[in-house]
Structure formats: C-alpha cells, structure tokens
Amino acid sequence: MVAICYSECMDDLCNIEDVFERHFSMVYRLSYSYLGSAADAEDAAQSVFMKLVRKPRAFKSQEHEKAWLIVCTSNHCKDVLKSAHRTRVYALPERDHTLFSTEDSSSDTMEAVLRLPERLKDCVYLHYYEGYKTAEIGRLLGIPASTVRNRLSDARALLRKDLGGATA
Amino acid sequence: MSKDETKLEFDAGIRKAYDAMGPTQDARERVRVRLVEEQRTNAQANASHPHRKAMIILPLAAGIAAIAVVLSVGALSKSDATKAELQPNAVVQKNEEKQPSTSGTVSLEVAAEEDAAMDAAEAANVRYAEPPYQAVTLDNGKTYEVGALASIDPASDSLETAWALDKDGNAVVECTVAQGRYVRFADDGAWYELVPSS
Numbered sequence: 169m170v171a172i173c174y175s176e177c178m179d180d181l182c183n184i185e186d187v188f189e190r191h192f193s194m195v196y197r198l199s200y201s202y203l204g205s206a207a208d209a210e211d212a213a214q215s216v217f218m219k220l221v222r223k224p225r226a227f228k229s230q231e232h233e234k235a236w237l238i239v240c241t242s243n244h245c246k247d248v249l250k251s252a253h254r255t256r257v258y259a260l261p262e263r264d265h266t267l268f269s270t271e272d273s274s275s276d277t278m279e280a281v282l283r284l285p286e287r288l289k290d291c292v293y294l295h296y297y298e299g300y301k302t303a304e305i306g307r308l309l310g311i312p313a314s315t316v317r318n319r320l321s322d323a324r325a326l327l328r329k330d331l332g333g334a335t336a
Numbered sequence: 337m338s339k340d341e342t343k344l345e346f347d348a349g350i351r352k353a354y355d356a357m358g359p360t361q362d363a364r365e366r367v368r369v370r371l372v373e374e375q376r377t378n379a380q381a382n383a384s385h386p387h388r389k390a391m392i393i394l395p396l397a398a399g400i401a402a403i404a405v406v407l408s409v410g411a412l413s414k415s416d417a418t419k420a421e422l423q424p425n426a427v428v429q430k431n432e433e434k435q436p437s438t439s440g441t442v443s444l445e446v447a448a449e450e451d452a453a454m455d456a457a458e459a460a461n462v463r464y465a466e467p468p469y470q471a472v473t474l475d476n477g478k479t480y481e482v483g484a485l486a487s488i489d490p491a492s493d494s495l496e497t498a499w500a501l502d503k504d505g506n507a508v509v510e511c512t513v514a515q516g517r518y519v520r521f522a523d524d525g526a527w528y529e530l531v532p533s534s
Contacts, residue, residue, distance in 0.1 A: 214367045
C-alpha cells in the first residue's frame with residue numbers, strides 16, 4: 169500500500185517523489201496527447217502532481233494510485249481545453265514537429281493520434297501504449313468494457329482514414 | 337503484407353508516436369524542482385500559521401454549505417440517473433412519454449453505416465447476425481421490425497452494447513444492454529426487456 173500523506177515528515181515527502189518517479193512519464197504523455205504541445209503537457213503534469221502535494225491522498229494500491237492519476241490528468245486536460253482563455257489564445261495549438269525528422273512517417277502517425285477526439289484519447293493511450301486490456305481500461309475509467317471497445321474501434325477507423333490506410 | 341503484420345505495424349506506429357510525446361529530462365527536472373518547492377512552501381506556511389487552515393476553512397464552509405443547498409436538487413436528479421444506469425431492473429417501469437416510435441421501424445438516431453456495425457461487433461468480439469432480421473418484442477408489448485441485434489445473447493450477462501439494424505438494413509443504432517436482456521436505446525432513457533420473437 170502506498171500512502172501519500174503530506175506533512176513535515178521527510179518520509180512522506182519521499183512518497184510523493186516516488187509517485188512522481190513512477191508516473192510522471194505517463195501523466196506527461198497523456199497530457200501531451202490531449203494538449204498537443206510539450207509546454208502545455210509540462211504545465212498539466214505539474215498541476216496534476218501539485219494536487220497531490222496540496223491535497224494528500226491515500227491510495228489502496230499502486231493500481232488505484234495510477235487510476236487516480238489517469239482520471240485526474242484526463243479531467244485536468246479537458247478543463248484546459250474547455251477554458252475560454254485557451255479557446256481564444258490557442259485556436260491553433262502548436263505542435264512539436266521537431267520531435268521527428270521531416271522524413272519520418274511517424275510524424276504523420278503522431279499528428280493523427282493528436283487529432284483524435286478527446287473522448288477517444290485516454291482509451292487509445294492506455295490500450296496501445298500502456299498495454300491495458302479493454303476490461304482493465306473500463307475499470308480504470310469507470311466505463312463499460314464495451315464502451316472502451318467502441319472507442320478503440322472508432323479510433324482505429326479515424327486513424328485508418330487519417331493515415332490513408334497506409335499503416336492500418 | 338498479412339493482416340497480422342499490418343496490425344503489428346499499425347500498433348508499433350502508435351507506440352512510437354507516444355514515445356515521441358515523452359518528457360525530456362529537463363522537463364522532468366523542472367517539474368520535480370517546482371514540486372519540491374511547493375512542498376517546502378506548504379510546510380513552512382503550516383508551521384508558521386498553525387491556525388491558517390481553520391481561518392480558510394471556516395469561511396469556506398459557510399459558502400460551501402450554501403452552494404450545497406443550491407446543488408442538492410441537481411445532485412438528487414443526477415444520483416437517480418446514476419442509479420438507473422447501474423440498476424436497470426429498477427427502471428424497467430418506463431416513462432410512457434418517452435416510448436419509441438411505433439412506425440414499424442425503430443425511430444432512432446442513425447449512428448453509422450452497416451460496415452461500422454460490423455466493425456463494432458467485431459471489436460466487441462460478438463456474433464454479427466446476417467439478414468433476415470428478427471422482430472424483437474419489447475416489454476411494452478409492441479413489436480419492432482428491428483434488425484439483428486448483433487451482440488445480444490440472452491445467456492450472457494456481460495454484454496452491454498448492441499447494434500441494431502432497421503428492417504431495411506441500412507440504419508444502424510447503438511443501444512445499451514444490461515444483463516443480456518435489458519436494452520436501452522439512445523433516444524430513450526427507459527430500459528426494456530427484450531423478448532425475441534420466434
């Protein structure tokens with residue numbers, strides 16, 4: 169059991185750092201997939217972990233801890249995307265094209281993944297990158313497994329269409 | 337290239353895309369430093385202002401209490417909706433004002449083309465029934481010329497989504513299934529018990 173209890177105790181501070189070490193990459197990637205830029209992903213990841221610092225939580229297990237972070241990250245990113253400020257300022261979100269060379273076809277795949285609708289993003293990330301099965305994703309997100317399958321099916325269809333069927 | 341190879345390439349492409357979205361070491365360190373600073377700031381604030389929490393919480397509590405009263409009506413209706421989602425048996429008694437059409441076809445929002453239904457059935461790992469389509473009698477006594485309900489298996493209690501075709505086979509609708517026999521269509525919040533006709 170991993171208990172996250174913020175106090176002046178150094179051990180508790182270390183627990184938060186452990187959580188950070190375990191899940192920062194996941195939180196950052198999921199944020200990136202929602203927001204489409206490194207700067208926004210960094211801000212979002214920081215905000216998610218700040219929630220743990222400011223409002224300590226106890227988790228039943230590492231799986232519970234991970235599920236909380238996934239849902240918290242998704243909700244935070246959706247809030248960011250909905251915010252009036254972002255709608256006004258970031259009508260055309262920046263992309264980090266420099267992550268791939270211009271010849272790299274993976275750039276197209278990344279753009280296609282980033283263009284997926286919000287409702288599909290967490291399912292796609294959890295299935296294709298984290299390797300979760302649909303039933304596990306359903307439990308993590310609190311939705312029926314069949315809904316997860318539908319979303320993955322929709323995502324595959326969109327990616328196939330977006331990538332011209334070249335890799336799907 | 338075989339279908340399996342194509343799928344592997346597709347999956348690998350997506351993983352590579354997510355790899356590229358990973359944080360740099362600099363980004364990780366920046367966030368780590370800010371978190372540590374925040375922890376220290378909080379610790380110092382709590383140590384120097386032992387009554388700080390109470391000073392913040394008491395005025396907030398009054399505000400939250402007022403908001404809670406305002407929201408209670410909405411929360412009540414929402415909790416009912418959640419209960420309905422989780423306990424279809426409890427809401428088999430339907431709202432008569434929201435009965436589906438009796439026009440002979442299921443009057444529902446068209447969600448996709450037939451190919452999409454087949455893809456969805458495949459993704460859900462269920463049987464996709466070919467035409468001719470069965471009539472399905474809902475528990476309100478009305479029979480609809482519904483196409484094959486692709487994923488409904490009365491013996492199963494694990495399927496939660498089905499796809500229905502209308503009698504012309506060209507309108508695909510999504511419906512939610514509970515316990516293998518209760519169904520709720522997209523434009524109707526009530527649950528119906530399915531009794532497939534012979």
